Amino acid sequence: MPVPVLLVRGWPLLAVAAMLSIVPEAHAQRVSARDKAKVEALDQRMTAAEKRYNAALVLVNNADPKGTNEADAALEDMEDVISACVAQKGCVVSNLLPTYKRLLKSNADSQQDNEDGTAIADGTLLEADPDHVGPLAADVPEAARAAALLNDKRHAFDTMVEYNPAVQAGIRRWLTDMRPALLTSYENYQNLRAVMWPEWEKRGLPEALLFGIMAKESNGRVHASSRAGAAGLMQFMPATGRRFGLGPDGTGFDTRFDARSAAEASATYLNERMRELNNSVELSLAGYNGGEGRAIRVFRQYPGQGFWTDSVYNQFPGETKDYVPMVIAAAWIYLHPQQYGVEFPKISAQPATIRLAKSTTIYELTICLGSAGTRDGYMRALRNLNPRYEADGWIPAGTTINATTRIAGLYNRFCVSGPRADLARTLITADLNAAIVRPTAVSYTGNVAVGSVVPVAQAQAMPAVTPVAPVAVPAAKPKAKPARSYKVGKGETLGRIAARFQCDVPTLARANGLKAPAYSLRQGQSIKLQGCDK
Structure with a gap:
């Protein structure tokens, strides 16, 4: 669906803005209180029109047919405000120009999304990231090298590395059996670009290299971890993480899994290596x-020799010999x-936030959400943008989470109410144990053999027994079951453990001092199975 072009009575908005900027401003005019009230009303109308236009862009990005009509109506509102401002005594047209600038940028960003699927990030922090801290602010390399490295549009990165048979072999691997991993890495990176790329950009490092490292390290999966203990997008x-401000933050969350923090730390770390080498x-x-x-050590031992010189190359382990050309190959592609x-x-990765209804x-x-506009659905994007939440952990109503404009639009259409929202809740709360049929006690009918029968006469000759009133015996109190312990396995969450042992999640969490909503566990941790039936 085409994005509405900003026009004012047939003129491009940029041209109109330029023309209006030379209109003499009314600072010298004496303005009455009545005129001031009218000017203030015009300002409010312009603000409302801008909000209406931005909301329309969300609809356009989500292929909602109402989007274009809403955007056109918002633009007409702005035209009316402009006309009224020109005629209104005391209205300063230049005060409206910042609004035009924002709308022009928004329009350009949306057109770019339609053309090549790449959102233009402005580096603004997403609202749902209050825990992010930036301890690494003073790491901007010299301007000359920064300018050269940032010039990806003319591919200056190509001259900084060797395009040799090792890199070509890496490209061959990315384009054959590893092609799915390459495309997945690209999708994941695009959803994270708005929070990662600005950290590299301001430190003078090329975006292609960021993508290459991330693709090789984690395929763009925020929660990736290795057997050696490396974690996060940049592993x-x-x-090493502690040196650059990454690690447990006191709430049970490891900031190595935070995309912006990992980008910031990796850029700083790589700049250290570049300066030394x-x-x-x-x-x-x-x-x-x-x-x-x-x-x-190798650099000092063999001064002036590059990585591909055999004396240098052979000083590194096989994993590194594979790693270097594969990163460069991914960046090259x-x-x-x-x-x-x-x-x-x-x-469609324009950043947005959702306040959960x-x-x-x-x-x-x-x-x-479904899978409209994507190959594999939105689970990976949601997990990457909200690394503090487990996939099966409940997130309270009113929480603000990170998303994209497309996800936000789909959420409002399908997840707040309606058949698909009801179906999703049914599926997510389905209990496997409820499918198991447990038959009740069975009563038998028919002939039953009882052995020898006592003659009636003998039975009558037996002495009568005086009935005795039953004595009430107090019921024994059941003994409390001692809480068992369980060692957490790799990849297990509190929700999965609770389902396995039929536990009440809040009781289990309190017994082990785990805080909602993350209920963070680590592999090998011993927990008490309190409130569990199995």
Whole structure:
């Protein structure tokens, strides 16, 4: 669906804004209280029109046919405000120009989304990220190198690395058996671009390199972790993460899983390597993967020699020899997709937030949102944008979560109420145990053999027994079951453990001092199975 173009009576809005900017302003006019009230009303109308236009863009991005009509109506409102301002004594037209500037940018961003699926990030923090802290503010490299590195549009990155057979072999792998991983990495990165790329941009590092590292390290999965202990999109080890402000934040959350924090720390870390290693991308990547100590030792031992020199190359382990060309290969494809016949998926990733109308889980949202406009649905995007929440953990009503404009539109249409919302709730609360039929006690009928029968006469000759009143015996109090312990396995969540042992989740959480909504657990942790039936 085409995005509405900002026009005023047939003129492009930018041209009108330029024309209006030369209209003499009315600062010198004496303005009455009545005129001031009229000017203030015009300002309010312009603000309302801007809000209406932005809301219409959300509808347009979600293929809602109402979007275009709403946008046109909002633009007509603005035209009327402009005309009224020109005629109104005391109305300063230049005061309205900031609104035009914002709308022009919004219009350009939306057109860019329609053309190539890439949202233009302005670096603004998403509202639902109150826990993010930025301890690494003073790491901006020298301007000359920053200008060269940032020039991805002319592919200056190409001159900074060697396009040799090792990189070509890496490209071959990304384009064959690893092509699905490459496309998945691209989709994941586009949804995270608004929070990751600004951290690299202001530190003078190329976006293609950010994508290459992320694709090789985690495929863009925020919660990725390795057996060695590395975690997050950029796979920081615990000790290295602590050096750059990453790790447990006191609430049970590890900030290595936060996309913005990981981007900030990785850019700072890579800049350290670049400064130590004569701005060599290959050696810096080798240090990122194989250890900074090894990289600086080899660099000093073989001064002036590049990574591909055999004496240097053979100092690194096999994993690093594979890692360096694979990162460069992914970055190269990111810059030259058409050359290799790669058509990256179009992703609508304009940042937005959602205030939940009712309690929900990411699993439930994934079901009710559907998969319109995406190949695999929105579960990965929601998990990446909201790393503090487990997929099956309940998020309270009123919570603000990170999303995109497309997800926000689908949420309002399908997840607040209606058949799909009801179906999602039914599926998410379905209990496997309820499907198991447990028959009740069975009564038998028919002939039953009882052995020898006592003659009636003998029975009558038996002495009578005086009935005795029953004595009430107090019922024994059931003994409280001792709470068992359970060791948390890899990837297990409190919700899964509760389902396995038929536990009440709040009781289980209180018994183990776990805080909602994350209920964070770690592998190998021993917990008490309090409030469990099995």
